Amino acid sequence: MQMTDENRIKPNYRPKDNENCPCRSGEPFGKCCKSKNNEYYSLGKNYQNRKVIVNLTKSNARFEKVHQILFEITYTYGSSSISISKAIEYLKTLYSLLQDDIDEIKSYIPCNKGCSYCCYSLMLSTAIEAEYIRQYIKADFTEEQKNELLSYLRSNYDPEYSFKRLYELDEKGLNIAGKEYLKKILPCPFLKGDVCLIYEVRPFACRKHMVLSEAINCASGSRKEKRAQLQLFNPVRIGLDVMMQPVERYKGLWDKRTYPSTSIVKTVYEWFSKGFNGIDLEGL
Ligand code: SF4
Numbered sequence: 001m002q003m004t005d006e007n008r009i010k011p012n013y014r015p016k017d018n019e020n021c022p023c024r025s026g027e028p029f030g031k032c033c034k035s036k037n038n039e040y041y042s043l044g045k046n047y048q049n050r051k052v053i054v055n056l057t058k059s060n061a062r063f064e065k066v067h068q069i070l071f072e073i074t075y076t077y078g079s080s081s082i083s084i085s086k087a088i089e090y091l092k093t094l095y096s097l098l099q100d101d102i103d104e105i106k107s108y109i110p111c112n113k114g115c116s117y118c119c120y121s122l123m124l125s126t127a128i129e130a131e132y133i134r135q136y137i138k139a140d141f142t143e144e145q146k147n148e149l150l151s152y153l154r155s156n157y158d159p160e161y162s163f164k165r166l167y168e169l170d171e172k173g174l175n176i177a178g179k180e181y182l183k184k185i186l187p188c189p190f191l192k193g194d195v196c197l198i199y200e201v202r203p204f205a206c207r208k209h210m211v212l213s214e215a216i217n218c219a220s221g222s223r224k225e226k227r228a229q230l231q232l233f234n235p236v237r238i239g240l241d242v243m244m245q246p247v248e249r250y251k252g253l254w255d256k257r258t259y260p261s262t263s264i265v266k267t268v269y270e271w272f273s274k275g276f277n278g279i280d281l282e283g284l
């Protein structure tokens, strides 16, 4: 488990008494939350030139909870195994803590329902995330929807973006591949009329796409977006690896070049290449 202080954000902002309280009550800070002695950090200015202030004290509490969960998984299941349903329970908790961190900046960002520029990116996910999506599709989609999805997945699969090929690339190569992918202007299979059909269970990569710049900057080819970096992004990403380690079925799905091993990530085209009765578990 690599949750160190490097994953922590330091307080770098102290609101002035007469400025609007970061809790968004509309009251001046001096008359509102000042006495609570919270710590804050600023992510800089957003597209409306507003200073983005985050309550670090609350975020720290969530950071601690993520840490506890990872500790619990490591020490409870260190030498035994964990079921997929238990791992998904942990995944839901992590997503929910992450959402609370995201809610802190919701009023500052242009990411809203109906905005789907980022849904043309190369979105990669781990096995447990793909399994969570699979279960959702299996339970909630009609046969017709599943067939439609499958035919889209199969006809748009591009081996250039196979996980084995992506694993040959270094960080720079991955970056270039990501930019090249955007040029395909290929919507995510789960995007329908600018709405995500699996929003509730969307993977971490989609959840962390939060921008402080104008939405149009996320359009394909622009690459001028200013991403928001929240404190929980790193711990939750680490959490995905930690909760997958004790799952028997995911044993082969590790990038063995990294230590500690990180889980392999694939596009939905590969996870669901065999349909929705199971994810494709072929490993490295
Ligand atoms: S899963 Fe949903 S949010 Fe993520 S890229 Fe696809 S449509 Fe967009």
Ligand SMILES: [Zn+2]
Pocket: 021, 022, 023, 024, 025, 029, 032, 033, 034
């Ligand atoms: Zn307040």
